[in-house]
Amino acid sequence: MGAGKDRPPGAMAASSSRSLAEVQRRVSAVHHGTDPEEQLRFYDGWAPDYEQDVTVLHYQAPQLAASCLASVFQGSIADALVLDVACGTGLVAQELQARGFCCFHGLDGSHGMLELARRKELYQELKQCMLGQEALPASSGFYDAVLIVGALSEGQVPTSVIPELLRVTKPGGFLCLTTRTNQSNLWYKSQMQQLLDDLEQRGLWEKVKVQEVKQWERATSEQEAQGGADYISGVIYLYRKTPSVSF
Ligand SMILES: C[S@@+](CC[C@H](N)C(=O)[O-])C[C@H]1O[C@@H](n2cnc3c(N)ncnc32)[C@H](O)[C@@H]1O
Known part of the structure; x- marks a missing residue:
């Protein structure tokens, strides 16, 4: 594994005293399928260390997703109302704020994560929600932009x-x-791809951009570190809801 390697450009700058091995041990648990309640208890426990741990992993998804959205967004960024789904501790809103966005609502299943996000005082509204099991607590057609970063994967x-x-x-x-597009998430990714394509074929949205990222984050197990690579890969999808679709 790649402990001691330089951080790739754009990775979070916070320092951390935790070793890569410690973080790998902890994070590998999240990628193994557990029941949703157990998963959220895991996140409750991880919340206080989450940001320093993802720094050790060179996790870049929040800044990459924020840049991707900012590069295509049309209209006034300062007036845009953004929903950050699976907001965690608020890294995505932080990155969006650095790019001029300022109105955020957040959703997450973990009370521990939501409490950390609340302390950042970035979100006008934060709600607890079991994603994928209940309707989102929001009206139809409400948000100018919706993001879900680092949470669509096997076991999440x-x-x-x-x-x-x-x-x-x-x-x-x-x-x-x-x-993520590493080996252990490929089945999930192909299911997701089918759904994205199906919604496009039905004329509900159009694909704007797909950004493949080789160095998504450091691998958390030998199994994931295929071919001696220290990093696993990932992908960002950007879609635009069809203007004439009114639900
Ligand atoms: C890896 S973190 C990503 C957080 C943030 N988006 C980021 O990029 O830093 C995944 C988040 O998804 C939330 N989560 C995972 N499964 C969930 C579920 N089924 N319902 C609600 N939240 C969930 C966790 O509580 C956690 O905050």
């Missing part, structure tokens, strides 16, 4: 949340979704 948020993301987006609004 099921793909059944995706039509809900589309429902709460304004006609003509943007959606940004990420997933």
